Amino acid sequence: MVDPMRLRQWLSKYKNPDAVIRDITTVVRNYQGLQPQQDNYTFLDGTTRELVNLTGTIPINYRGVVYNIPVSIWLIDTHPNNAPICYVKPTPDMSVKVSMFVDQNGKIYLPYLHDWVPGSSDLIGLIQVMIVTFSEQPPVFAKSKSDNLPYPPNPYAAKPTGFGVPPSANTPYPPSSGFTGGYPPPYPTNSFPSFPPYPNNSFTPYPPSGQFGSPTPAVGTGTIKDEHIRESLKTAIEEKLLRKMKEQFMQTQAEIQTLKKTQEELKQGKTKLDSMLVRLEREQKDLEKNITVLKDKEQELGTAIERIGNQESIDVDDAVTTTAPLYKQLLNAYAEEAALEDAIYYMGEALRRGVIDLDVFLRQVRTLSRKQFMLRALMQKCRQKAGLIV
Template identity: 75%
Template sequence: MAVDTERLRQWLSNYHNPDVAYRDILRVTNQYRGLHPEQDVYTFNDGTRMELVNLSGTIPVRYRGAVYNIPICIWLIDTHPKNAPICYVKPTPDMSIKVSMFVDQNGKIYLPYLHDWLPNSSDLIGLIQVLIVTFGEQPPVFAKAKDSDMPYPPNSFMAPGGSYNIPPYPPTSYPPSSTGFGGYPPYPPSSNTSFPGYPPYTAPYPPYPPANNFGGPSPGVGTGTIKDEHIRESLLTAIEEKLLRRMKEQFQQNQAELETLKRTQEELKQGKAKLDSILSRLEKEQNDLDKNITLLKDKEQELNNAIERISNQETIDVDDAVTTTAPLYKQLLNAFAEEAALEDAIYYMGEALRCGVIDLDVFLRQVRTLSRKQFMLRALMQKCRQKAGLSV
């Protein structure tokens, strides 16, 4: 059945996160064609009634090599995905609920996945996959007994791979109990409670049918009297299922803790490597800093000695102080000084022309002469630098 997306968006308009709920529902309906969205009124334990969207239909469950269509209904709370959905098994009139640690007598489903629901990592696809695996180990329904005590016909509801017409699902078909099955609290919209243990046994459940009767003939009930061996078998089955569940939960918890410890160990190793690298770099920088401090102290001492030596000497003539070590350098120094003097002379000739001290003809004649000398001096300096191996 194709999903009416416009109607679905209208149903989800009052949800806190309508876009997230819309995407989750479409992912489910695209992968599991037996489920489709509906809107109905849900009644909570305190009597509150609210229009909610649910996913009704069947999911394929493999049991002993055959595939069975198990009817379920998943109610999405208006705070989805912040809070876990509320799930039910919806048997047909010809089927009965098989009560277990996962399903109570009203069909309400209890799973660790729902109890440990995380908004950022849990979703409807993961929930349905957990339901398929759980129901594959413990089927939630079995066929009712008939007067003729004959097996179901091949095309009945529980035939492998078969189909059925889903009966109407009124909101009060599964009235939530005050305590839930086995002492488990029901799932209100903001359920964050934990599962306590089973309460004392008060009323026996009907004997469970053998596993190979799932979807086949109903269990022989004879006169309908519940015998002591039936009660004993029921108690032993409940205890066995409870112990198995506790063992699985303990194993999963230990495995999760082990994985967490492994990740923590890897993070600590990576942190240790980073700290070792940082310490090594800091030690190297500290050694370089000590060397630089020693060098600066030596240079400071040299400067202090030079200042003291110069302060004790007489005034030095700059012209006498500037000497060269070779005739080539002296020629380069003289050419540079003369070229700088010509540059100043040309500047002051321009100032004299601007002030009217000399006329234009005198200015041009003198500037031409000075520029020619300046050009020759620059060529001489370039040749001297090449000869001395200096940069040009």
């Protein structure tokens, strides 16, 4: 079991320790052959860094037999934002099978690593892609104890080309598995069913030399038995099923990408609709408030109209009759001053139209202005006496 305290101590320099712990815990729970440990990793530029890695074996199913493939998965300190660095770690009695997925140093190259997507790619998906890929092309093969050949010299025996043997006319299936070159199509995350965990020593740790397919017939007999035909048919069917499965994976991945894009567009549309609904609700509340105020004002206006309708008619002259001599003097002065203002205006219109000359205009305006000034001074004094000016 993983010691959480020790693992968290190892991950003290990692940027996302919680995410790394979740990833490692999920892997160890499903694949007990892998265990975390801390070690120094040397990069291509010569720098060394202390990193956490998952070391152990993963189970693959090759021709109905389960083998444990030793691997080492190094987690960068920016995990899960960047893909891990993976290696096949052969034991002394194994050899690395160089292919498009594994180089001569055992480093693993997979489309899943190349197209690593933060947030959706994880270690459990990576291991499942490794299992499917290595089940088709095993990355190691057993060293021969006699002549160092990875398969017996029988021309009719099924030779394990996927375990490091160069392709020949007797290979059980095409070495490229239907691809003309380059990487195979990427596998979607978690698209493969999880394999049950296997203890490290519950199965043969790697495919031993000469134990593939049916028993090997006697050397040099030249006889093709029913077992060979049956094995060839099984291999052809297996290859066809794998090819169909990969095509289905590609189609499913394209559909998933389309659905994800549609989901993002729907989320953006939902956000816009939510903001519009909030704005509409706010405007609706303001409108309801204004309607309430308008109804109150309408009710007040109706009450005032009803009250005025019930009153007797008012005489205009009585309405302007003052209650005190001071107010009457103020009212008369205001009316006379307004009349003088109108008289000065019409004098200006008469001058403009040529009805009177300039001398008459200036003489009359001077007289009216002097009288207007006296009336304004009188109104100011009346307002002060009446207490209308503070």
